[in-house]
Amino acid sequence: MIGPSSSHTAGAVKLGRVARALVRGSVAKVDFYLHGSFAATYRGHGTDRALLAGLMGMSTWSVDIKDALVIATDRGISYNFIPTDLGDVHPNTVRIVVTDQDGKEQNITGSSIGGGNIQIIDINKDSVEFTGDYPTLIVKHTDVPGVIAKVTKELYESGVNIAFMKVFRSSRGRGATMVFETDQTVSDPALESLAAIKGIFSGEFLNGHGG
Numbered sequence: 001m002i003g004p005s006s007s008h009t010a011g012a013v014k015l016g017r018v019a020r021a022l023v024r025g026s027v028a029k030v031d032f033y034l035h036g037s038f039a040a041t042y043r044g045h046g047t048d049r050a051l052l053a054g055l056m057g058m059s060t061w062s063v064d065i066k067d068a069l070v071i072a073t074d075r076g077i078s079y080n081f082i083p084t085d086l087g088d089v090h091p092n093t094v095r096i097v098v099t100d101q102d103g104k105e106q107n108i109t110g111s112s113i114g115g116g117n118i119q120i121i122d123i124n125k126d127s128v129e130f131t132g133d134y135p136t137l138i139v140k141h142t143d144v145p146g147v148i149a150k151v152t153k154e155l156y157e158s159g160v161n162i163a164f165m166k167v168f169r170s171s172r173g174r175g176a177t178m179v180f181e182t183d184q185t186v187s188d189p190a191l192e193s194l195a196a197i198k199g200i201f202s203g204e205f206l207n208g209h210g211g
Contacts, residue, residue, distance in 0.1 A: 009050045011112025012038075013065065015094060016054020018120060018132045019108050021206040025100040029078040030055055036091030038112075039083035048081050051094065060116065089121065123204075126177050127168045132206070134163055134181035139194065140201040143169045143176040147199045151178060154197070158190040175201070 020027070032051050034042050042048045046065070053068040056075070064071060072079055086093050090111035097107040109122035110132075120130050123138060130136050137155075141147045148167065155162060161183040169176035186205045194203045 009046055009065070010060040010116035011092065011114075011118050012047045012050035012094070013054035013058065013060045014116070014118045014132060015096065015108075015110045015112060015120075016051045017057065018054075018110065018118070018206065019096040019098055019106070020055050020057060022106040022108065022123070022204070023098050023100050025102055025104070027055060027077050027098055028101045028103075029099040031080045031082060031097040033082050033084045033086065033095040033097070035084060035086040035089060035093040035095075038092050038094055042081060042083075051096070052077075052079060055096070055098070090119075093121075095122075128177060128179050129166055129168075130164075130179050130181055134183070135185050136206045137178075137180040137182060137186050138204045138206070139178040139180075140203075141176055141178065142199040142201075143172060143174055144199055147197065148178060150197050151180075151194060151200075154190060154193050155180065155182070155186070158187060158193075160184045160186055160190070 038047055049065055049068040052072050053062060053065040056068065056072060058064055086095060086109065090113060092112040093109065095107060095109040097105060099105050107124055108120055110118055110120040113119050118132055120128060120132060122128065128138060139151055162180050163183050164181040166179045167176060185207065191203050191205060194200060
């Protein structure tokens, strides 16, 4: 690990890498809303550089982390670090709002929970919970009987083993979100089959953030 702190450096890099995985095009702008300890010490502990480094695809071992601010500027990425209060969350929490070259915005909220480990708690204002250590499939769907069974059947037929699974819903019979952490990559044909299932709104696949 490069940097003084596993929570403020390694975990921050991993949070940036997960945010980058949401963006299909080039990153034009990113706003980091820093909470708690992140907000108080981000300059001194290098959290600002670590978050940007992860967003640019660097690993926790990259010697370029220390120069991430300059590298981002050279790449034409506009960035802001904004201390804020995100409510009742872990003190090392950040909301990352990324805008791509086409103006499309994606955002995640995640926490660095110690030892370089992270937890993602929100994607595009939908509650989720996953670590990013595994390939992760996020499916938005209608909360009706049979949808979960159809998704798990498709994963089985595609040779994808489910390591962990959680379902989050706003209210009974309305919108819900499934999160699958898997042992294998979910292929594009499998994602297309999932998208064709009645009741599925969208499916997003993120590879594990690695080191």
